[in-house]
Amino acid sequence: MKIAVLPGDGIGIEIITEAVKVLNVLDLPLELEWADVGGKAYDNHGHPLPEATLNLAKAADAVLFGAVGDWKYDKLERQFRPEQAILGLRKGLGLFANFRPALCYPELTHASSLKPELVAGLDILIIRELTGDIYFGQPRGRRTAVDGHFPGSEEAFDTMRYSRPEIERIAHVAFQAAMKRGKKLTSVDKANVLETSQLWKDVMTEIHAQYPEVALDHMYVDNAAMQLVKAPKKLDVVVTGNMFGDILSDEAAMLTGSIGMLPSASLDKNNKGLYEPSHGSAPDIAGKGIANPLATILSAAMMLKFSLQQPDAAARIEAAVQSVLAQGLRTADIWSEGTTKVSTREMGDAVATAI
Amino acid sequence: MKIAVLPGDGIGIEIITEAVKVLNVLDLPLELEWADVGGKAYDNHGHPLPEATLNLAKAADAVLFGAVGDWKYDKLERQFRPEQAILGLRKGLGLFANFRPALCYPELTHASSLKPELVAGLDILIIRELTGDIYFGQPRGRRTAVDGHFPGSEEAFDTMRYSRPEIERIAHVAFQAAMKRGKKLTSVDKANVLETSQLWKDVMTEIHAQYPEVALDHMYVDNAAMQLVKAPKKLDVVVTGNMFGDILSDEAAMLTGSIGMLPSASLDKNNKGLYEPSHGSAPDIAGKGIANPLATILSAAMMLKFSLQQPDAAARIEAAVQSVLAQGLRTADIWSEGTTKVSTREMGDAVATAI
Ligand SMILES: CC(C)[C@H](C(=O)O)[C@@H](O)C(=O)O
Ligand SMILES: CC(C)[C@H](C(=O)O)[C@@H](O)C(=O)O
Numbered sequence: 001m002k003i004a005v006l007p008g009d010g011i012g013i014e015i016i017t018e019a020v021k022v023l024n025v026l027d028l029p030l031e032l033e034w035a036d037v038g039g040k041a042y043d044n045h046g047h048p049l050p051e052a053t054l055n056l057a058k059a060a061d062a063v064l065f066g067a068v069g070d071w072k073y074d075k076l077e078r079q080f081r082p083e084q085a086i087l088g089l090r091k092g093l094g095l096f097a098n099f100r101p102a103l104c105y106p107e108l109t110h111a112s113s114l115k116p117e118l119v120a121g122l123d124i125l126i127i128r129e130l131t132g133d134i135y136f137g138q139p140r141g142r143r144t145a146v147d148g149h150f151p152g153s154e155e156a157f158d159t160m161r162y163s164r165p166e167i168e169r170i171a172h173v174a175f176q177a178a179m180k181r182g183k184k185l186t187s188v189d190k191a192n193v194l195e196t197s198q199l200w201k202d203v204m205t206e207i208h209a210q211y212p213e214v215a216l217d218h219m220y221v222d223n224a225a226m227q228l229v230k231a232p233k234k235l236d237v238v239v240t241g242n243m244f245g246d247i248l249s250d251e252a253a254m255l256t257g258s259i260g261m262l263p264s265a266s267l268d269k270n271n272k273g274l275y276e277p278s279h280g281s282a283p284d285i286a287g288k289g290i291a292n293p294l295a296t297i298l299s300a301a302m303m304l305k306f307s308l309q310q311p312d313a314a315a316r317i318e319a320a321v322q323s324v325l326a327q328g329l330r331t332a333d334i335w336s337e338g339t340t341k342v343s344t345r346e347m348g349d350a351v352a353t354a355i
Numbered sequence: 356m357k358i359a360v361l362p363g364d365g366i367g368i369e370i371i372t373e374a375v376k377v378l379n380v381l382d383l384p385l386e387l388e389w390a391d392v393g394g395k396a397y398d399n400h401g402h403p404l405p406e407a408t409l410n411l412a413k414a415a416d417a418v419l420f421g422a423v424g425d426w427k428y429d430k431l432e433r434q435f436r437p438e439q440a441i442l443g444l445r446k447g448l449g450l451f452a453n454f455r456p457a458l459c460y461p462e463l464t465h466a467s468s469l470k471p472e473l474v475a476g477l478d479i480l481i482i483r484e485l486t487g488d489i490y491f492g493q494p495r496g497r498r499t500a501v502d503g504h505f506p507g508s509e510e511a512f513d514t515m516r517y518s519r520p521e522i523e524r525i526a527h528v529a530f531q532a533a534m535k536r537g538k539k540l541t542s543v544d545k546a547n548v549l550e551t552s553q554l555w556k557d558v559m560t561e562i563h564a565q566y567p568e569v570a571l572d573h574m575y576v577d578n579a580a581m582q583l584v585k586a587p588k589k590l591d592v593v594v595t596g597n598m599f600g601d602i603l604s605d606e607a608a609m610l611t612g613s614i615g616m617l618p619s620a621s622l623d624k625n626n627k628g629l630y631e632p633s634h635g636s637a638p639d640i641a642g643k644g645i646a647n648p649l650a651t652i653l654s655a656a657m658m659l660k661f662s663l664q665q666p667d668a669a670a671r672i673e674a675a676v677q678s679v680l681a682q683g684l685r686t687a688d689i690w691s692e693g694t695t696k697v698s699t700r701e702m703g704d705a706v707a708t709a710i
Contacts, residue, residue, distance in 0.1 A: 078547070078553070081547065083547050083548075087548070113469050113470060113473050113584050113585055114468050114469055114470070114584075115468060115469070115470060118468050131504065132503070132504065134489075134515060134548075134549065135548055136503075137503075137512070138502065138503075140549075140550045141550055142550060142554065145516075145518045147493065148487075148491075148492075148493075148516065148518060148521075149486065149487065149518065149520070149521055150518045150519075150520040150521060153518045153519050153520050154518065154519045154554075155516055155517060155518035155519065155554070156516065156517060156550040156551045156553065156554035156555075157492070157514055157515060157516035157550060157551060158514075158515040158516075158549045158550050158551050159512055159513075159514060159515075160489060160512060160513040160514075160515060161500075161503065161510055161511065161512035161513075162510060162511060163500045163503060163504065163505045163508045163509065163510035164505075164508050164509045164510065165504070165505040165508050166503075166504055166505060190598075190601075192433070192436065192438050193438075193442070193489075193490055194489065194495075194513045195495045195496055195497060195511045195512065195513050196511045196512060196513050198433070198511065199497065199509075199510070199511035200511075221601070221602055222601045222602050222604075222605040223605070225580065225602045225603070225605050225606040225609075226605045226606060226608070226609040226614075228606075229468050229469075229584065229606060229609040229610055230468055230609050243545075244602075246545075246576070246577045247576055247577050247580045247599075247602055248580070249577075250577040250578070250580050250581045251580040251581060251583075251584060251606065253581070254580075254581040254584040254585050255584055259581075
C-alpha cells in the first residue's frame with residue numbers, strides 16, 4: 001500500500017513525523033513516499049503543488065497531509081499561495097466527500113468554550129461537498145459592472161453552482177454515513193435565497209426516498225450556525241455544500257475545544273482519500289515541538305479504515321489515543337491542571353508505545 | 356415623524372404591539388401607519404410585499420418591522436414566500452447597512468451556552484452589507500451544465516458579486532462605527548478562495564487609509580466562525596458581506612444566549628432605516644402571549660437614535676429596559692430560578708411604566 005506523505009508548512013513536519021512513527025509500529029506493508037507541498041514546495045520548486053507532488057498523490061493509495069500556509073506567503077499572487085495546493089489536490093484527485101467529525105473526548109470536555117453539559121458526549125459528523133460550489137465555479141474574476149447598483153464601476157464576481165449528479169453523489173455518501181450512525185441526517189442550505197440551495201434541497205429530498213430509515217431534515221445555514229452553539233448534541237450527521245461546510249465544520253470543531261484532536265478525510269468515489277488534521281499549520285508554534293500530533297495520528301487511523309481496508313489497525317491507533325488520554329498525557333493546547341504536559345514527540349512516542 | 360409599522364407573521368403582532376405601547380408613552384410627534392407584510396400580506400393581498408406596503412415604507416421616515424414566516428407558507432413558490440418581503444424591502448429601500456449588535460446583558464450571562472467568563476460583558480457589533488452579494492447577484496437560475504464535473508446535467512447557479520462603490524460605502528459605515536467604539540475593526544472575507552472577497556479585502560484596506568486611528572484586521576470567514584466561539588470578546592466591530600454576515604450575525608446573537616433581547620437596524624445612505632428584532636417569527640409560540648418583546652422595543656430605540664434624531668428618547672427606552680431587567684422581570688425565554696416570569700404584555704407594560 002502506497003502512501004504519499006505531504007508534511008507541508010509550519011507544524012506540518014512535526015505532526016506528520018509522529019503519525020508516521022505510529023504507522024510504522026503497526027508493521028503493515030506500507031510504502032511511504034514523501035514530497036513537498038504548500039509554501040515549502042513554492043520555495044523549493046516555484047509552485048505550491050508541483051506536478052511531481054500531484055502525480056505522486058495520484059499514484060498513491062492514500063495521501064497523508066500535514067498542513068499548509070504561513071504569513072510569509074501572504075503577499076504572493078493567489079495562484080502561488082500555499083492553500084492553492086490543497087484546492088489543487090482536492091480537484092486533481094476528485095476528492096468530493098469531506099468527513100469532518102466534531103467529537104468531544106470525555107477527558108477534554110472542560111476545554112470547550114461551551115458549558116460541559118452542552119458538549120459532554122458530543123459526536124457530530126459534518127460531511128462537506130469538496131469539489132464544487134463557489135470554490136470552483138466558473139466564471140469568476142473582475143470586470144466592469146453592466147448592471148446592479150453601480151453600473152460602470154469595477155466589480156468582482158464568483159459563481160456558485162451545483163449540478164444534480166454532484167449533489168446526488170454527496171447525498172448518497174451522507175445517507176450511507178447516517179445509516180451507520182444514528183439514522184438522522186441534517187441537510188444545510190439557504191434555499192430561501194439561493195437557486196443552488198433549492199436544487200440541493202430538492203435532490204436531497206429525492207435521494208431520501210432510497211433511504212427511508214434515515215430521518216432527514218433541512219436547516220438554513222444561519223440557523224445551523226445558531227443550533228451548533230445552542231444545542232449541538234441535537235445534531236448527528238450534517239451534509240452541506242463546500243462554502244457552508246467550510247464555515248460550519250470549523251465552528252463545530254471549535255465547539256469541542258480541542259481542535260488539536262480532530263482528524264479529517266477527503267474521499268473520491270473509490271474511497272481513495274486525503275487525510276489531514278482539522279487544524280492549520282500554526283506557524284506561530286512551528287519548530288517548538290509543542291504541537292498536538294493526535295489529530296494527524298487519528299487522520300492516519302481514518303486512512304487505514306477508509307482507504308486501506310485495515311479497520312483493525314485503525315482501531316488499535318484509536319485505542320492507543322484513548323489510552324494516552326486516560327494516562328493524563330496532554331500537549332500544551334489541551335493541558336489542564338492535574339495532567340502531564342508532554343511535547344509533540346513525547347505524545348507520539350506514548351501512542352506508539354500504547355500500541 | 357412618520358413610521359410604517361409592519362407586524363408581519365407569528366409573534367410579530369404581539370411584540371410590535373408592546374413596542375408601539377412604549378413609543379406612545381414617550382409623547383413624541385409620531386405618526387404610525389400600519390400595513391400587512393409577509394404571509395399575512397400574501398393571505399390578504401396575494402403578495403408578501405404588496406405595493407401599498409412598499410410605498411408606505413418608502414414614504415415613511417422609518418419602518419418598524421416585526422417578523423415574517425410560518426411553516427404553512429413553505430410550499431409556496433419562492434417569490435410568494437414571506438421572507439421575500441424582507442428581501443424586497445431591503446432592495447426597494449436601499450437598506451445596505453445592517454447593524455446587528457450581539458450584547459450580553461449582565462443579568463442574562465448565565466443564559467449563554469458559553470461559559471460565563473467568555474461572554475460576560477460581550478459587546479460585538481456586526482455590520483453586514485445587505486443589498487449586494489449572492490443574495491441579489493444576477494444571473495441565477497437553472498440550466499444545463501456545459502462544463503464542470505458533469506456537463507450535460509441539470510445545474511443550478513447563483514452569482515456572488517460586489518462592486519467597488521458597494522464595498523466602499525459599507526466600509527465607511529463600518530469605520531465610522533468603529534471610531535465611535537473601540538477603534539478596532541475586523542473585516543471578514545474568504546479572499547483565499549473568492550475573487551469577490553479579494554476585492555472586498557483590497558477596498559477595505561484602501562478605505563482604511565482614511566481612518567488611520569482604527570486598527571483594521573482581516574479574518575477568513577471560517578476562522579471568524581471559530582473565533583466567535585473561542586474568544587468572542589476579542590472582537591469589537593465586524594464588517595462583512597451579505598452571505599457571511601447572515602451566518603456570523605446569527606452565530607454571534609446565539610452566543611449571548613438571549614436572542615430575544617437583540618435589536619437590529621438596516622439603514623440606507625441617508626440613515627433612513629428598517630428596525631426589527633434579530634429573532635424570527637416563532638410560529639410555535641405565536642398567540643400565546645409569551646414572546647419576549649424587548650428586542651423589538653430596543654429596535655424602536657435604535658430607530659429613534661439612528662433615523663429620527665431622538666437620542667434622548669432612545670436612551671430613556673434603553674434605561675427602562677435595564678430597569679425591568681434589574682427588577683427581575685423575565686419572559687419565558689430568559690427566565691431562570693429566582694426571577695419573575697412575565698407575559699409579553701406585562702413586559703411591555705413594565706417598560707412603559709419604567710419610562
Ligand atoms: C485553506 C482553505 C482554502 C481551505 C478551505 O476553505 O477549504 C480550508 O479552510 C479548509 O477548510 O480546508
Ligand atoms: C429570511 C432571510 C431571507 C433573511 C436573510 O437571509 O437575510 C434572514 O435570515 C435575516 O438574516 O434577516
